[in-house]
Amino acid sequence: MALSVVHVLLLALLLAKATSTSHHHHHHHHHHHHHEQLKSLHFALFQHETINKTGYIVVNGVAGTVVSQTTTPFGTLFVFQDPMTVTANRSSKVAGIAQGTSITSSLDGLESISIAKITLRLKHYSGSISIVGGTHNIKPADHPVVGGTGDFKLVQGYVTSSPVNLMGLTVTYKIAFHLYWPPYATQAS
Numbered sequence: 229m230a231l232s233v234v235h236v237l238l239l240a241l242l243l244a245k246a247t248s249t250s251h252h253h254h255h256h257h258h259h260h261h262h263h264e265q266l267k268s269l270h271f272a273l274f275q276h277e278t279i280n281k282t283g284y285i286v287v288n289g290v291a292g293t294v295v296s297q298t299t300t301p302f303g304t305l306f307v308f309q310d311p312m313t314v315t316a317n318r319s320s321k322v323a324g325i326a327q328g329t330s331i332t333s334s335l336d337g338l339e340s341i342s343i344a345k346i347t348l349r350l351k352h353y354s355g356s357i358s359i360v361g362g363t364h365n366i367k368p369a370d371h372p373v374v375g376g377t378g379d380f381k382l383v384q385g386y387v388t389s390s391p392v393n394l395m396g397l398t399v400t401y402k403i404a405f406h407l408y409w410p411p412y413a414t415q416a417s
Contacts, residue, residue, distance in 0.1 A: 267409040268385075269353070273312040275326050275389075278398040283308035292335040297394050298365045299337030306330045312346070316392050316400055324348040326403070330363060338365045346387075346403075348380070355380040357407070359387055366391055373407065382413035 277283040289301025300306065312324035328344030342363040347356040355378020361371035368390040376383040385407040393400040 266411065267413075269407045270405065271350075272402055272404040273314060273323055274316045274320075274392065275310045275312050275401045275403050276318045276398055277308055277310045277401070281397075282310045289332050289337075292332075293337035296337075297396075297399060300332045300340075301337060302332050302335050304332040304337075304340075306332075306340070308344075312348075312403065316402070318398065318400070323350060333362070339363065340365070342371065344371075353379040357383060357387075357405075363389060366394065380407070382409060384408050384410065 283306060285295070285300065285304055285306050287303070287305035289304035292302040293299045294301065295304075307329045308326065310326045311318075311322045312326055313320040314323050325347045326344050327347070328342060330340040330342040332340045334340075340363050341361070343358075343360050345356050345358050348354065355376055357376040357380045358374050359371040360374050361369070363369050363371070368388055370386050370388050373383060373385045373387065385405070387406070388404040390402045390404070391399070392402050
């Protein structure tokens with residue numbers, strides 16, 4: 229199982245490298261690519277997490293660091309239901325919701341294992357994608373896409389989470405989506 233996820237992620241990374249060399253990407257544009265029946269979509273949204281409003285610690289950790297904007301003690305269980313907007317401004321248009329959980333998995337409090345369902349309402353696409361993987365609170369981190377629903381059924385790829393603003397009660401992350409539909413998925417639709 230883990231080996232197949234690694235193969236999918238490596239394929240997605242290679243395909244992203246191939247497509248990014250020929251196209252200039254802006255965070256607010258949706259890019260559609262068709263390479264020999266491989267349909268893809270690349271875009272970014274901004275996740276806004278407000279402590280004790282859209283994100284909560286439900287189990288306190290047992291060791292390591294203290295709670296701050298960027299750290300939680302080892303073993304902390306955190307749940308969230310965060311709005312995702314089209315720009316880094318919290319009052320910009322909401323295009324998605326990220327719902328999930330993370331468990332602090334490093335003693336320095338900066339890394340966690342995360343599971344999320346991201347429900348998207350885009351101009352030409354509607355549905356959800358599911359992601360899983362390791363998150364680093366102050367550095368970019370890639371998360372494999374493990375599935376989807378609606379227009380994202382059978383989708384593969386990855387999302388990259390990068391911190392934008394970590395000050396104050398609301399923290400903001402840029403979530404860059406790199407989605408790929410295998411040929412059999414587009415033939416089935």
